[in-house]
Amino acid sequence: MNPFDGSSRATGKSRGMKLIFEKHRDGRRGFSYGLSDVSGTKPLAGKYCRATEARLPCLSELDVVRHYTNLSRLNFSVDTNFYPLGSCTMKYNPKFTERIAAFEGFLQLHPLLPQLSGGGMLAQGSLEVLYESEKLLAEITGMSAFTLQPLAGAHGELTGVMLIAAYHKDQGLRRKYIIVPDSSHGTNPSSAAIAGYKVKVIPTGADGYMDLEQYKKQLNNEVAAVMLTCPNTLGIFNPKIKEITDLAHNVGALMYYDGANLNAIMGKCRPGDIGFDVVHLNLHKTFATPHGGGGPGAGPVGVSKKLVEFLPISRIIRRADATFALDYNHPKSIGYIAPFYGNFGVILKAYAYILALGKEGLIKVAEIAVLNANYCQARLKEYYDLPFDKTCMHECVFSASRQAKNGVHALDIAKYLIDQGYHPPTIYFPLIVKEALMIEPTETESKESLDDFIDTMIKIAELAKNNPSVVTQAPLNMPIKRLDEVRAARQPDLRWKP
């Protein structure tokens, strides 16, 4: 069985891969549970049983292995390609953390064990990992305490906004609004809305920073919080961040720090020291846990002193005898935001990563991430418009407006890069930059890999000038050409049907 239907991937002439359902053969088995050692039990009454069979594919184990192995080969990944996807921090994920996460003692542990009477000592190793991780993250960010429960960055945002709501409610104030800049990640306004707030959007000024005058106008005692990403999604650090924070605090609003871009500032400044009240981190970004094709991530939330009592339960405590325990005695807690203690497997990998890098290693991460981004910016700014021309942090944002005049749009550049073996930068985000190309190289990429990428980008800029159709036709070297997204949206085909 050839997954590419008789032609090689290199030529890109295949007819596409069959669905696993299309490889089904009645009677084929990929796995068997063998004979049950229990028999003769009375079957469940028919009225409770499904009448129609789940039409799962039936294949041999090799069929399944070959199918998914070949599917994997159709992906770009950090381990196979440079992946400068802005805002996503696609750094190298060290392999040793995978081995640690697979230790039997961690992998097989039922989350309810420490909640059983007499079960307190059954999960001491995992509880210690969680306790120590909270302490390390608190020191890295300058916050008073952390919860590791949030299961992704956006989930952390929602948790953070709920903490803010609980705080204001406790103060006897119902506040209505959350302020976000127009450069924010879409998750910020969305998280605010889902937690029951109205959103006020502040425009970005010509300097790339949130417009301070507009901000002052919108800020009043009905504002619950201000959500900021710093450095922002343009990759620049606002030197007036402290002023913004103080202004918010003056009207009783809290400051929320979107930690998506923490990679840029580790050891260089801490949200807690600036005066932020709530911080979420993306462990899969800053702390190198694999992104897994879209997750799982982990989105721990840190808070300043005045919000600690509202953190979700359970909390993890260290007792006088150096053992660890779950603590539910927090009457002002917002409650459960996840079933247990967070995405433990992800937290564990991040913990191992932090231990390996240590203080100096984490500082170096920020330094080299910023060096790499500025190097890309410096070498490319002659060829692409740079809407905010200043020292960037961990990522730089170009505009393909100049190329677009010749019909070569950010999307075309992305597709040409794919043909050349590069995962494209983030395109069309932030929304405030026309034809945006958001490049985040990360610290684990060498000068050689940056140079190769930059040379390709320069070549694209030249082609856009002299031979644009070469770019707009791309990709030509991949198993498929550009896909009809309009058709996908007009006539949704979301599942296999026989």
Next chain:
Amino acid sequence: MNIPKNIFYTKDHEWARIEGKIAYVGITDYAVHSLGDITFVELPKIGKELKQSAYCATVESVKAASDVFAPLSGKVLTVNTQLVTNPELINQSAYEKGYFFSMEFSNEAEKANLMDAASYQKYVEGISK
């Protein structure tokens, strides 16, 4: 840019064709071009009371979603159900087959808030600069 003469326009790029007490409503050629291929519309329910300039429908392309605002106040009479299965009608015929709904408008005076073709033409040229 197609801007027919006999109908009225809003700043949010809706149009209204008025026939007696009834207005037919849709989005303009300019709106259609900035959205690209339309993939989906959400229409108001028949009988719904609309307010001038308030939300009344949604129109979507692959990468954008846009609110549509009522050009006049009044009650929805009919909706163009063809758009549910064939949203491309809006791309093909923004002012005819691609209309969204018809309404019985309630306040003649509100017509003063709308633009005629010439003013809309100028308005669009202003934005395009």
Next chain:
Amino acid sequence: MNYIPHTPEDIKQMLSTIGVKSIDELFKDIPVTLRPKSFNLPASKSEFQVTQTLRKLAAKNATGLVNFVGAGFYDHFIPAAVDALTSRSEFYTAYTPYQPECSLGWLQAIYEYQSIICELTGLDVSNASLYDGGTALFEAMMMAVRHTGRNKIILDSGVNLIYRTMLYTYTSNLSIEFVEIPVVHGQSCREELFKFLDDKTAAVIFQNPNFFGAVDDHSDMVERVHKFGALAIASVYPVSLGMLKTPGEMGFDIATGEGQSLGIPLSFGGPYLGFMAARSQLVRQMPGRIVGATVDSDGKRGFVLTLQTREQHIRREKATSNICSNEALCALRAAVFMSLLGREGFKELAEHNYQKAEFAKEILSRINGVQVKRSSPTFNEFTVFLPRHADEVVHRMIDKGFACGFPLGRFYKGMDNYLLIAVTEKRTKEEIRRLADSLEAVL
């Protein structure tokens, strides 16, 4: 160790290209007054040192207990091929498939996952995954609130208390009115439901099997729910769907659940997998990524993320959900797991679970003073009444090498003597017999 490839010479050249003298200069926008007040972290360690440290911590966890604890999270066997395939780094070091031409493998795998979830639940459409069963249930509830424009939710108290608590937490700043209906003799109380059901109700939420392990056919209740224009939502245990009537067959509008039992290790609570399936008319209310099939310019089949106008990166504060990254790698584990099992394997898995639990019920009911609750049929988990406080029994059983079940008194008032026991395909006849013997000894 820091995984940074730069040589001192590289750094020198790069700084000169940028036109600065030092790396410090690149951080000039961060005012001196905002530099860290402290950054007191341990020194770097070698891979070997970190591995040893964590190996020791792993060894502090209990691994030898024979496990009969379920309560929504189950100890199932995972075929080796699941680990082998999902640990291919072309899967696990990729990200959200925004660019289809270089993410085709992921897109197709998610499309297959969505199809499998539809087959399991008997519903029309599925998304690409959510965080876990609890957040999936919250998202389903919000779909119903938006779809109906109503805000009253009727919640069966047989829904896992962990999930009910999550729903209350998430809605504490919203105006949602909850009514909980009791479980009587293990089953959802029809009378109470019909009393509270009205045309203000957005949704009714059930769990099957419910938290006590009881299996029900909700068809009659779902029909009534629909008469009032409300939606019916089921939280389901996917392994049970190898045997039980599906949410689709019972008429449910949305099904969600915890997908951990489909090839995902217990791993102390995560990462897990929230799955969601719904009727096709609700697809535009769904949260999260959805993959759709389409064609390329040569007419060849391919896959893309579609219906994205629902999502936060486009619709921002008006999005159906704030979810961005999901649990794709766990969804892939589920897809591989289900593909390996196939139709026969999936039925076999459900049968083994059912049979072993029935056997355990039989054996345990012979113990003096132990009552196995039999008012409702069960799947692989059931409730027993003990002659003494279940906490005490659980504690003593740990010393005998068993995690013997979940004491219901922790979640339900007046149920201190009740124990919830789960029996998966991994438990042998011999282990079940030993469980019974030890239980008899500690009572």
